[in-house]
Every structure is written in structure tokens, then in C-alpha cells.
Amino acid sequence: MLRFPTPLLATRLGVLAAAALFATACDKDENTASAPSQVNFTQTALYPEGTQYDEKNSHFLVSSQTAGRIGQVLDDGTYTQFADDAQLISTIGMKLDADRSRLLVAVSDPGYNATRTTAATLKKLAAVAIFNRDSGAKTGYVNLGALRPSAAAHFANDIAVDNAGNAYVTDSYAPIIYKIDVNGTASVFLENSALAAPAGMFGLNGIVYHPNGYLLVAKSDEGALLKVPLATPANFTKVTATGLNLAGDDGLQLLDNTTLLAACNAQGQVYRLSSTDDFVTVSRTGSFATGDVYPTTLARRGSESYVLYSYLNALQKMQSPPVSQFSLTRIAF
Structure with a gap:
């Protein structure tokens, strides 16, 4: 009863x-309240491009275009080395795959690491290095550029991981998205001349996996956002963003099934984009101005998002003296 x-x-x-x-x-x-509004760390001429936050180990991870090594940053700004290896010429985007206790790192050679660049790798390298997320030990290295050795140039930029553990990697200099399966076998997932960018410009850039079975990919030279089905990648489409300027779109972060953040570095903006039709179209529902700091990638920390102030524009101009302080800033819309 x-x-x-x-x-x-x-x-x-x-x-x-x-x-x-x-x-x-x-x-x-x-x-x-416990999530700081900004984490500043000092490492002269480090110029990080990628970042992730490791909840388990309570630190940010940052890459470096000039040193190659992976660093860890605490909330008080303490920077220490997390991992390094001679194969890390310039480290770019990163993906922390917490389910498999690994960190995947895109490795390229734009020529900014004077001690490790070589004629064989300069603007020809696209690779992914894999590390244990706790110890920093390197557990794998995949040379993706070797799949297309005849390409004029290569630049591995960013990484997404699907629910099964397959990784997808963008090449900014070649019109290619690579796939590395859970066994470490690499293949060309998508190759199409429509994905190409003018020589010397970045094309494919940030990438995220959507649980509805597709990838969302930034194409920086066009300021475009692409939707790439995992089952039929050749049927990729351009997401309609009427009235939006996404020029220089770089890092992407999926907050939920309908909300995406896009860092547009040359604009000094992070945009919040929303979709009501499974990313056929998007509209802007928020913006966060960063200023002239060249925001690149985004890290998720609990319910908060942080954007990396990379100052890569200063590196590209070979600014002297080089930038010494870099920041991870909490986004507030």
C-alpha cells in the first residue's frame, strides 16, 4: 500500500x-571559486600552442614550438617538465585521453626549434607522440607524413579521440585528416583538394569529436567550420555560420552536444557557438575578447574553460626580446 x-x-x-x-x-x-581566473607562468621563449588540463594530477599541460618538450603548470604558476624526447621538434596540439591514461601530442617542424630542426623534417613533419599521462613516459610515436611522402609540406596540428579510442589528426599544410586506430595503425582518413590552403597558410586546424558520430574541424584560411561524418568522411560539409566571422579559427572545444567554443587567434576572440540542428548551422551566443595574445587552444577544467595565450604572433615576427610570460585564462561570457 x-x-x-x-x-x-x-x-x-x-x-x-x-x-x-x-x-x-x-x-x-x-x-x-577554487578555479583561478588566470594562471601565469614564466618560461622565456617557450611559445606553447596546445594545452590540456589533467583533473587527476591537478595540472595543466602545455606544448612548445621552440623547445619541443611538454610542460606541466600548477595553479601558482610553477612550470616543470612533464616529458621530453629528441623526436619532439615542435609540439603543437594535444589531447588527453583520460580513459586510456595517455596524452597524444601533435609533432611538427615549423623551424622554430633551432636545436632539433633538420632539413629532412623542416615543414615536412607530421607525427604524433604518445605518453603515459601519469609518468610522462613515451609509449609510442607515429610518423603520419610518411603516408604521403610526396606532399609539398606537412604540419600535424591538432588531435581528437572518439569513444573507441581512435585518434584523428589534422594536417595544416596538406589537405589530410589522419586516423590512428587503437592499435597504433595509421591511415589517411580523409584527403581532398577542397581542404587545401594556399602555400604557407594554415588550412585544417582544430578538431573535436562529436558523440553523434562526426568530427568538427576548423579551417583557418577560410574561417570555416567543417562537419566530417566518421562513417562517410568524403561526405563532409561546411557548417553554415551566417553573419559570423570565424577567420583564424584554431582550437575547438565541445562543451555539450549543442555548444562549441572556437578560439580565433588573429581576431583575439573566443566565440561560443550554438546549434539546434546537429551542427548543420551555428549561431554565436557569446564572445570573449583576449586582446593581442594570439589565443590558440582550450582546456576544460571541471565546468570551466581556459584559453591559452600563446603569443605565437610574437614568435612569427621573431620579436626581440622574446615573450617570457604566458597565461591560461578562464573564459567568462
Whole structure:
């Protein structure tokens, strides 16, 4: 028989429910409050492009176009080396695959690491290095450019991982998205001349996996956003973004099934894009101005998003003295 609570019991239940709601709200407030608005770290001429946040180990991870090594950054700005290897010429985008306890790192050679660049790798390298997320030990290295040795140039830029553990990697100098399966076997996932960019310009850039079975990919030279089905990649389409200027779109971050963040470095903006039709179209629902810091990639920390102030524009201009302080800034719309 269904029994209804007595008035006293109902009162107690109400108090407990209110307390639970209050505790949840407090936890949320405390989590937000404990996330710093900005983390500044000093490493002269480091010029990081990629970042991720490791919840388990409570640190940000950052790459370096000039040193190659992977660094870890604490909230107080302490920077220490997380991993390094002679094969890391310039490290670009990164993807922390927490489910498999690994960090995947895009490796290229734009010529900024004077101690490791070679004639054989300069603007010809597209690779992915894989590290244990706890120890920093290198567990794999995949030379993707070797799949298309005749291409005029290569530049591995960013990485997405699907639910099965397959990785997808953009090449900014060749019109290619690579795939590395869970066994480490590499292949060309998509190659199409329509994905090409003018010589010397970045084409394919940031990439994220959508759980509905497709990739969202930034194409920087056009300021375009592409939708690439995993089952039929040749049927990729351009997401309609009427009235939006996404020029220089770089790092992408999927917040939920309908919301995407896009860092547009040359604009000094991070845009929040929303879709009601499974990313056939998007509209802008927020923007965050960074200033002239060349924002590149994004890290998710709990319910917060951080954007990396890379200052790669200063590196490209060979600014002297070089930039010494870099930042990870919490985005607020």
C-alpha cells in the first residue's frame, strides 16, 4: 500500500532536500571559486600552442614550438617538465585521453626549434607522440607524413579521440585528416583538394569529436567550420555560420552536444557557438575578447574553460626580446 509521509516526516524530508540542494550549490560555488581566473607562468621563449588540463594530477599541460618538450603548470604558476624526447621538434596540439591514461601530442617542424630542426623534417613533419599521462613516459610515436611522402609540406596540428579510442589528426599544410586506430595503425582518413590552403597558410586546424558520430574541424584560411561524418568522411560539409566571422579559427572545444567554443587567434576572440540542428548551422551566443595574445587552444577544467595565450604572433615576427610570460585564462561570457 502506498503510504504518504506524515507532516513531521515531510518537514524533515524537505529540510534534507533543501540541505542537499544547498550543499550542491555550495560545491559548485566552491569549485568555481577554487578555479583561478588566470594562471601565469614564466618560461622565456617557450611559445606553447596546445594545452590540456589533467583533473587527476591537478595540472595543466602545455606544448612548445621552440623547445619541443611538454610542460606541466600548477595553479601558482610553477612550470616543470612533464616529458621530453629528441623526436619532439615542435609540439603543437594535444589531447588527453583520460580513459586510456595517455596524452597524444601533435609533432611538427615549423623551424622554430633551432636545436632539433633538420632539413629532412623542416615543414615536412607530421607525427604524433604518445605518453603515459601519469609518468610522462613515451609509449609510442607515429610518423603520419610518411603516408604521403610526396606532399609539398606537412604540419600535424591538432588531435581528437572518439569513444573507441581512435585518434584523428589534422594536417595544416596538406589537405589530410589522419586516423590512428587503437592499435597504433595509421591511415589517411580523409584527403581532398577542397581542404587545401594556399602555400604557407594554415588550412585544417582544430578538431573535436562529436558523440553523434562526426568530427568538427576548423579551417583557418577560410574561417570555416567543417562537419566530417566518421562513417562517410568524403561526405563532409561546411557548417553554415551566417553573419559570423570565424577567420583564424584554431582550437575547438565541445562543451555539450549543442555548444562549441572556437578560439580565433588573429581576431583575439573566443566565440561560443550554438546549434539546434546537429551542427548543420551555428549561431554565436557569446564572445570573449583576449586582446593581442594570439589565443590558440582550450582546456576544460571541471565546468570551466581556459584559453591559452600563446603569443605565437610574437614568435612569427621573431620579436626581440622574446615573450617570457604566458597565461591560461578562464573564459567568462
